[in-house]
Structure formats: structure tokens, C-alpha cells
């Protein structure tokens with residue numbers, strides 16, 4: 001039963017609809033100012049149309065973050081916006097007496113969470129849930145948060161502990177290209193779609209410095225190895241190996257130059273994520289040395305050679 005619509009007491013459903021229509025018109029009439037609404041709880045009346053119009057107005061004004069109470073709505077800009085993620089901006093949010101008074105940003109969430117750990121007498125674990133549909137920007141957002149913590153949670157006093165913190169920071173950031181190489185693939189919606197879920201745990205000591213990180217992955221879409229929807233691709237790592245292996249490695253891994261594989265469709269698409277060197281470099285930083293890497297790729301290559309199948313129908317030796 002309808003009791004009240006935006007302060008009106010309607011006598012009937014018809015009247016309620018009329019009031020709603022008037023309120024809607026009034027709200028959208030001042031549309032030029034919609035981009036200034038940085039909290040969706042201030043949208044009135046709350047309808048799908050008003051919320052979307054508000055987000056659209058902000059998007060047009062290159063404003064990609066909007067609060068919705070204690071939730072942050074992030075719009076994917078689909079273009080590089082480097083000034084939005086600079087270390088200077090990270091420090092600004094970190095140093096602000098009240099970060100929630102600054103413009104809505106993923107760094108506000110990061111900083112508030114960081115302070116919540118610190119401000120309690122007994123530190124309490126904090127969680128940030130990043131959700132959205134495929135291509136919405138979850139991986140990007142998680143990466144941003146990791147970079148943010150790597151910057152703000154790594155300012156120890158002594159040179160020695162500074163070095164340790166720096167190493168942890170690098171390892172945390174380097175875990176991304178490795179996980180993405182092995183667990184991401186190009187889909188119709190996203191060139192770099194994560195085909196697994198992940199739970200990332202960042203560990204801080206009592207002084208709020210980063211001491212480690214752990215990543216748990218789950219629900220890897222293993223079937224993609226053998227079956228890809230048309231116009232989609234297999235996991236990046238396979239293309240990286242095929243495109244980036246040196247001549248020596250090709251010989252070792254029995255990987256003829258230019259060979260086509262039926263289970264590696266659309267290899268002609270050249271993606272930023274195809275860079276084998278980036279994965280190898282990141283693995284090195286994670287402590288996986290070159291011989292171990294070679295063993296991994298050899299094992300991967302052997303396991304997959306049975307499956308890839310060559311387009312000419314020839315089995316692999």
C-alpha cells in the first residue's frame with residue numbers, strides 16, 4: 001500500500017503517480033546540476049531514471065566515482081585517466097583529516113578502511129567487496145587499491161625495514177600480471193576478463209606497515225582450455241608463450257614458429273596482455289627464477305600439447 005510519496009499523502013494510486021511524475025520533472029528540470037550530486041542518496045525521487053541520469057551526467061563531466069551512502073559506485077571510463085590514480089593523489093587522500101569530505105574516490109574507501117584498522121584499540125580485520133558485471137572494472141579497482149596500500153602502508157622508519165616493505169610492495173603488485181596471464185582471457189565483453197574469483201588478503205603489522213599478502217583463487221573457468229565461445233580466446237598465457245618464446249625456447253618446447261592451434265583461436269588479435277616478457281619479469285620478482293619458469297612452461301607446454309592439437313591435424317611430438 002502506498003503511504004507517502006516524497007512528503008505527499010496521496011489519496012489514490014493515480015494521485016501518487018501524478019506526484020511522482022511532478023517530482024521527477026522538477027528533479028530532472030535542473031539537469032545541468034545533476035553532475036554535482038556526489039551522493040546518490042541525495043537523488044530525489046529515487047527511480048531508475050533519476051539515478052541513471054545522475055550517473056550519466058557525472059560520466060559526461062569525467063567524474064567517475066559517486067557515493068551511494070557508504071557504497072562507492074565506480075563507472076568505467078574506458079580510457080586512461082592517469083591524474084585520477086597518481087601517487088600524489090593517493091597521498092592527498094591519505095593525509096586528509098577527513099577523506100570522506102574529498103571527492104568520492106576509490107582512495108576514500110581505501111583510506112577509511114586503513115584508518116578503521118588503526119583507530120581501534122584491538123585491530124579488526126576490514127574487508128572491501130568489489131562487485132560488478134564483467135568489464136565493469138573490478139580487477140582495475142582491486143589493482144588500484146593494492147597500489148594505494150603499497151604507497152600508504154610502506155613508510156617505515158629504518159632503511160632496512162624500508163627495503164623489506166619495498167620488496168613486499170613490488171611482490172604484491174607483481175602478483176597481478178602473473179595471475180592475469182594464467183587466469184584471464186579475452187572475452188566478448190572484456191579483453192582482459194578474469195576467469196576466476198579471488199580473495200586478496202593484505203597483512204599489516206601493528207605499525208600499519210604492509211608485511212605480506214596472500215591471494216586465494218577460486219572457480220577458475222578450466223573448461224576454457226578446451227572450449228572457447230566464438231570470437232573469444234583461451235587464457236593469455238598460451239598466446240604469450242606462442243608469441244613471445246625465444247628461438248631456443250621454441251626448440252626446447254617443441255613449438256614451431258607460426259604453428260596454428262585449434263584450441264588457441266583468434267591468435268591474430270594482438271592484445272596488450274600478450275606480452276610474455278611482462279609475465280616472466282613479474283615471476284622473477286615473485287621469486288620464481290628462470291629455470292623454474294622454464295619448467296613451468298615446459299610442463300604447461302607438454303600438458304597442453306596433447307590438447308592444443310595443430311590445425312593441420314598433426315599431433316605434437
Ligand SMILES: Nc1ncnc2c1ncn2[C@@H]1O[C@H](COP(=O)(O)OP(=O)(O)OP(=O)(O)O)[C@@H](O)[C@H]1O
Nearest residue numbers: 076078079134135136137138139140190192193194
Ligand atoms: N578506472 C578505470 N580507468 C581506466 N580504465 C578502466 C578503469 N576501470 C576499468 N577500465 C578498463 O576496463 C577494462 C575492464 O576492466 P576490468 O578488467 O577491471 O573489468 P572486470 O570487472 O574485472 O571484468 P571481468 O569480470 O570480466 O574480469 C580494463 O581492462 C580497462 O581497460
